[in-house]
Amino acid sequence: MSVPLLALRGVRKTFGPRLLFEIDRLSVEEGGAYVLVGPNGSGKTTLMRILAGLDRDAGGGMDFRGEPAAFTSYPERLRRSIVYVHQHPYLFHTSLRHNLEYGLKCRGLSSAERARRVDEAIAWAGLERRRTTPPGKLSGGEKQRAALARARALGPELLLLDEPTSNLDRDGRAQTLELLAQLRDERRTVIVACHDQEVIGLAGFARMRLDDGRIALQSG
Amino acid sequence: MDLLQPTRQAFALLFGGDPELWQIIWLSLWVSVGAIALVAAPSIALGFLLAKKRFPGQRAAVVLVQALLSFPTVVIGLVIYLLLSRRGPLGSFELLFTPWAIMVGYMLIAFPILVVFTISAVQGADPRVYETARCLGAGRFAASLTTLREVRFGILAAVVNGFGRAISEVGCAIMVGGNIAGLTRNIPTAIALETTKGDFAQGIALGFVLMVVALGVNVLLALLQGQGGLR
Numbered sequence: 001m002s003v004p005l006l007a008l009r010g011v012r013k014t015f016g017p018r019l020l021f022e023i024d025r026l027s028v029e030e031g032g033a034y035v036l037v038g039p040n041g042s043g044k045t046t047l048m049r050i051l052a053g054l055d056r057d058a059g060g061g062m063d064f065r066g067e068p069a070a071f072t073s074y075p076e077r078l079r080r081s082i083v084y085v086h087q088h089p090y091l092f093h094t095s096l097r098h099n100l101e102y103g104l105k106c107r108g109l110s111s112a113e114r115a116r117r118v119d120e121a122i123a124w125a126g127l128e129r130r131r132t133t134p135p136g137k138l139s140g141g142e143k144q145r146a147a148l149a150r151a152r153a154l155g156p157e158l159l160l161l162d163e164p165t166s167n168l169d170r171d172g173r174a175q176t177l178e179l180l181a182q183l184r185d186e187r188r189t190v191i192v193a194c195h196d197q198e199v200i201g202l203a204g205f206a207r208m209r210l211d212d213g214r215i216a217l218q219s220g
Numbered sequence: 221m222d223l224l225q226p227t228r229q230a231f232a233l234l235f236g237g238d239p240e241l242w243q244i245i246w247l248s249l250w251v252s253v254g255a256i257a258l259v260a261a262p263s264i265a266l267g268f269l270l271a272k273k274r275f276p277g278q279r280a281a282v283v284l285v286q287a288l289l290s291f292p293t294v295v296i297g298l299v300i301y302l303l304l305s306r307r308g309p310l311g312s313f314e315l316l317f318t319p320w321a322i323m324v325g326y327m328l329i330a331f332p333i334l335v336v337f338t339i340s341a342v343q344g345a346d347p348r349v350y351e352t353a354r355c356l357g358a359g360r361f362a363a364s365l366t367t368l369r370e371v372r373f374g375i376l377a378a379v380v381n382g383f384g385r386a387i388s389e390v391g392c393a394i395m396v397g398g399n400i401a402g403l404t405r406n407i408p409t410a411i412a413l414e415t416t417k418g419d420f421a422q423g424i425a426l427g428f429v430l431m432v433v434a435l436g437v438n439v440l441l442a443l444l445q446g447q448g449g450l451r
Binding site: 052102 | 359
């Protein structure tokens with residue numbers, strides 16, 4: 001039996017005396033596409049943030065490619081493997097190109113390789129005409145696509161997307177759904193937290209339901 | 221009082237290249253720029269730490285720096301005087317009544333301005349900046365630098381304000397510089413002296429330069445902020 005990409009063990013999150021969730025075990029397979037659903041306040045965003053190392057105040061831990069890690073001492077190396085995209089993504093106040101290049105520079109890639117990946121990311125997101133546009137001039141849908149492209153360009157082993165279609169107009173949602181479907185087709189491991197029925201209904205996405213402090217993996 | 225005559229004389233001095241006047245202007249500029257150049261980086265770093273890190277005594281440290289903002293500059297001058305005077309602990313450096321003593325004073329005067337403005341800018345930064353940088357693989361230091369870059373206009377405002385406070389300061393400069401002609405006389409101390417002597421022409425000329433510098437720096441800041449507003 002192959003080792004899952006990610007295996008959660010005894011993940012427990014409380015806010016004061018209130019237990020938000022407790023997850024005994026959950027596995028995420030490499031190349032799998034998942035949607036994380038659940039009512040408002042069930043802890044979807046919190047769980048994503050814990051997995052990304054942005055919230056260390058959580059019990060339990062995970063095995064990433066079989067290597068154990070506690071959330072309270074989140075390993076720096078996992079930040080290169082797991083990339084989280086906020087519900088309202090932040091684009092740095094510079095050009096689109098520099099935004100896409102940021103994480104690549106952090107990884108010490110050569111300028112030629114950075115340029116290749118940036119060009120590929122811009123084409124993937126359909127933002128060729130926005131190459132030099134300041135982020136403030138991008139529409140909501142373009143910002144979301146830029147953020148997805150920025151995360152994808154890093155080639156992460158696990159991509160965590162928080163409500164990527166929220167607050168987008170019809171066209172923006174359709175374009176973002178198309179990119180999500182492409183991520184699935186590329187066999188990238190992705191977890192998408194959402195309420196959006198169209199995302200939830202995307203073929204090939206397994207459903208994780210977080211409700212009443214428990215999580216259950218449902219049919220794909 | 222007839223203001224026209226001294227104003228005419230003032231412009232004649234300025235544009236006639238009066239060496240004494242331009243020596244005063246040059247001293248003011250290099251001492252102020254030097255002080256800001258030396259104190260800016262550590263002050264901004266401290267401001268960032270006080271804004272982002274939680275540690276015992278952090279609140280007290282912020283209150284102390286804020287209190288320094290309203291500290292009388294003559295008291296700062298007095299402290300430096302006592303430290304640098306011949307019998308003071310730093311007397312052996314023989315810095316008193318030199319431009320370097322004024323520079324030290326300017327650094328201490330600009331320090332709380334830079335720190336408090338930086339705290340305000342960093343606390344006002346979108347928390348997603350740091351998180352996004354970390355999520356994209358930046359280390360803590362790189363993510364901190366990214367945060368500072370995102371609030372660069374606030375930081376620039378801190379630097380401009382610190383510079384403005386330094387170049388227009390009188391009390392400390394007189395105390396530790398001594399207002400010595402050709403050595404430590406700068407724009408504000410010269411204005412104060414010439415006005416008491418009734419020589420308004422030089423005072424007006426120097427006041428004009430001071431206003432042009434203040435206006436120029438602030439116009440530059442506004443232009444940069446305007447470019448930022450287009451993002």
